[in-house]
Amino acid sequence: MxxxxxxxxxxxxxxxxxxxxxxxxxxxxxxxxxxxNQEAPAATVNPAGELVNNYLQLKDALTKDNDxxxxxxxxxxxxxxxxxxxxxxxxxxxxxxxxxxxxxxEHAEHIGANAGNIEHQREHFETLSEEMYELVKSVxxxxxxxxxxxxxxxxxxxxxxxSQTKEIQNPYLGKAxxxxxxxKEELN
Amino acid sequence: xxxxxxxxxxxxxxxxxxxxxxxxxxxxxxxxTDQIGKVYAVPENVKAVLxxxxxxxxxxxxxxxxxAEIQPAGWWLASHIKKGKSELNFDLFGEYSKRRQDSKLxxxxxxxxxxxxxxxxxxxxxxDAKLSKDEKMLIKNWVKTTRDSLSKKK
Numbered sequence: 001m002x003x004x005x006x007x008x009x010x011x012x013x014x015x016x017x018x019x020x021x022x023x024x025x026x027x028x029x030x031x032x033x034x035x036x037n038q039e040a041p042a043a044t045v046n047p048a049g050e051l052v053n054n055y056l057q058l059k060d061a062l063t064k065d066n067d068x069x070x071x072x073x074x075x076x077x078x079x080x081x082x083x084x085x086x087x088x089x090x091x092x093x094x095x096x097x098x099x100x101x102x103x104x105x106e107h108a109e110h111i112g113a114n115a116g117n118i119e120h121q122r123e124h125f126e127t128l129s130e131e132m133y134e135l136v137k138s139v140x141x142x143x144x145x146x147x148x149x150x151x152x153x154x155x156x157x158x159x160x161x162x163s164q165t166k167e168i169q170n171p172y173l174g175k176a177x178x179x180x181x182x183x184k185e186e187l188n
Numbered sequence: 189x190x191x192x193x194x195x196x197x198x199x200x201x202x203x204x205x206x207x208x209x210x211x212x213x214x215x216x217x218x219x220x221t222d223q224i225g226k227v228y229a230v231p232e233n234v235k236a237v238l239x240x241x242x243x244x245x246x247x248x249x250x251x252x253x254x255x256a257e258i259q260p261a262g263w264w265l266a267s268h269i270k271k272g273k274s275e276l277n278f279d280l281f282g283e284y285s286k287r288r289q290d291s292k293l294x295x296x297x298x299x300x301x302x303x304x305x306x307x308x309x310x311x312x313x314x315x316d317a318k319l320s321k322d323e324k325m326l327i328k329n330w331v332k333t334t335r336d337s338l339s340k341k342k
């Protein structure tokens with residue numbers, strides 16, 4: 001009898017320990033709240049301006065191999081999607097925006113939740129960049145941007161990104177291959 | 189009674205009590221119209237792999253192991269399934285926007301390549317869910333074919 005009680009108690013503890021383990025993991029995944037105190041980006045009338053600003057912060061963080069800042073910028077992008085002023089778009093622009101919104105927001109969320117795993121953040125950044133490009137093509141960005149191509153990323157499959165500068169600073173390969181890439185298109 | 193005995197009895201009591209708190213089971217039974225097989229071609233061999241290795245957490249029908257009946261293991265499973273389904277649900281695949289479908293397919297191939305999926309803690313217990321090299325290749329090729337057909341439709 002004693003042995004039975006003991007073994008049941010032990011298994012309870014074991015399962016409780018397992019359970020604790022997962023909750024702890026989840027809480028450590030939560031993004032830091034340092035995001036809130038960033039300087040306000042330049043005021044812009046373009047509806048995509050805020051989103052583009054956050055995107056560029058994300059891109060800059062990735063060029064510096066900084067996963068934490070990338071996560072912060074990802075979370076800011078989620079907020080920008082939530083606050084996006086759809087009413088100011090023309091029907092054609094709204095079509096483009098609605099097409100990308102759901103997916104792009106999810107990419108931003110994943111980037112926000114994956115501090116500590118920069119390669120995973122970059123995987124999501126790749127598709128997010130394509131979607132931001134389409135959005136900027138349609139809605140504009142309120143600033144000049146360069147659509148840039150890195151031929152080496154993902155086993156030479158290549159990937160693109162938007163940049164505010166003509167000089168190449170590669171967000172996919174980071175500091176290791178900082179200047180790899182070419183400008184494909186100038187967006188005004 | 190000694191103090192140890194009282195503690196053990198208390199633990200036993202807690203253990204018995206938590207057995208009555210049971211999470212709802214993720215079992216639907218009927219096939220939904222938005223399953224991935226209804227919107228894209230999924231060959232039988234691919235379907236078999238997905239079913240064995242993914243559907244427990246990424247569909248509306250979980251095949252429950254015996255220890256799901258014992259709490260708190262059942263709670264732990266339920267939280268995994270909830271998270272898994274919110275990331276990707278093969279039974280609702282047709283509901284996703286085309287872009288999201290494409291992103292999900294990309295993530296499937298990536299996570300298999302990286303070995304983050306199926307979860308190592310899952311394959312530890314479900315040895316049959318572990319993907320062999322050939323199975324990984326099979327899924328990755330299927331993802332590629334499906335994504336190519338998606339980009340043609342655009």
